[in-house]
Amino acid sequence: MVNIYSRKWMSSLFSVKGSILGELIFPILVMGLITTGICFLDIFYNVINIEISLSIHALLGVILSLLLVFRTNSAYDRWWEGRKAWGALINNTRGLAINLNALLDKEDQKNRKFFAKAIILFSYLFVDHLRGNDKFKKLMLEEVKEDFIPIKTALHKPSELMKMVMQRIVDLVQKKQIPEYCFLSLNDYVRNIIDCIGVCERIKNTPIPNSYSVFLRRFVFIYSTTLPLGLVHELKWLSIIVVMIVFYIVVGVELLGEEIEDPFGSDPNDLPIEELSEKIESSVKQILGNS
Numbered sequence: 001m002v003n004i005y006s007r008k009w010m011s012s013l014f015s016v017k018g019s020i021l022g023e024l025i026f027p028i029l030v031m032g033l034i035t036t037g038i039c040f041l042d043i044f045y046n047v048i049n050i051e052i053s054l055s056i057h058a059l060l061g062v063i064l065s066l067l068l069v070f071r072t073n074s075a076y077d078r079w080w081e082g083r084k085a086w087g088a089l090i091n092n093t094r095g096l097a098i099n100l101n102a103l104l105d106k107e108d109q110k111n112r113k114f115f116a117k118a119i120i121l122f123s124y125l126f127v128d129h130l131r132g133n134d135k136f137k138k139l140m141l142e143e144v145k146e147d148f149i150p151i152k153t154a155l156h157k158p159s160e161l162m163k164m165v166m167q168r169i170v171d172l173v174q175k176k177q178i179p180e181y182c183f184l185s186l187n188d189y190v191r192n193i194i195d196c197i198g199v200c201e202r203i204k205n206t207p208i209p210n211s212y213s214v215f216l217r218r219f220v221f222i223y224s225t226t227l228p229l230g231l232v233h234e235l236k237w238l239s240i241i242v243v244m245i246v247f248y249i250v251v252g253v254e255l256l257g258e259e260i261e262d263p264f265g266s267d268p269n270d271l272p273i274e275e276l277s278e279k280i281e282s283s284v285k286q287i288l289g290n291s
Contacts, residue, residue: 052230075257082263085199096189097287116288122161123277130264
């Protein structure tokens with residue numbers, strides 16, 4: 001995720017990193033060529049006899065703006081809900097680690113290392129799970145010891161890790177190493193972590209319907225390609241610049257919504273979930289000890 005200090009207004013104004021300008025250059029040039037062709041045919045050969053009233057585009061612009069607002073709001077809601085889920089995930093992993101640190105004997109390094117390693121592995125494997133890759137697979141294979149063998153073949157590795165954490169807690173309660181009355185609070189933390197997994201998976205696996213995106217793009221294309229017909233008779237060559245600016249704004253808003261609708265990807269404006277996993281790792285190591 002690209003972070004630009006918001007008070008540096010001029011820096012953000014001319015920044016290319018993290019913007020969608022790279023994706024827009026080619027479409028803008030194509031639209032500029034289309035508008036240039038229309039202007040050329042009208043000015044030199046007077047073959048464009050179709051003159052569309054700008055009031056029609058004004059009306060269509062209102063409809064288009066409503067569709068774009070819905071598109072970007074829906075995408076941002078997904079982005080923000082994903083961020084809240086990861087915030088809750090950080091809080092619950094810290095809370096689980098703090099409780100375990102208070103309940104486990106200071107000399108019980110075996111269980112302390114188990115819980116620390118399990119929570120840290122969970123955070124990184126959850127990143128892999130959401131992104132559908134195996135970037136941290138090597139880390140998993142190197143760090144997984146005898147206690148974590150089952151996660152190698154598990155289909156849902158984050159859930160398998162939480163299952164192992166819960167089973168270890170139950171075993172410690174049965175052995176009287178953790179008081180029974182503390183079980184419910186530990187169970188709440190694990191359940192909340194599972195809930196965060198569910199929220200993120202719901203966002204990941206429920207994209208905005210493709211038919212809506214296709215319709216919006218067709219609408220934008222029709223609106224942009226017919227706009228020169230309403231401008232060329234009045235603005236002549238200047239209509240090229242006007243159409244390109246309008247196209248940049250309209251398509252830019254649409255692409256922004258598309259980029260952030262999947263907040264767990266690796267695009268510049270997606271959530272920095274790898275950095276959030278590193279925060280979980282540093283917190284757990286500080287609380288339970290460097291494992």
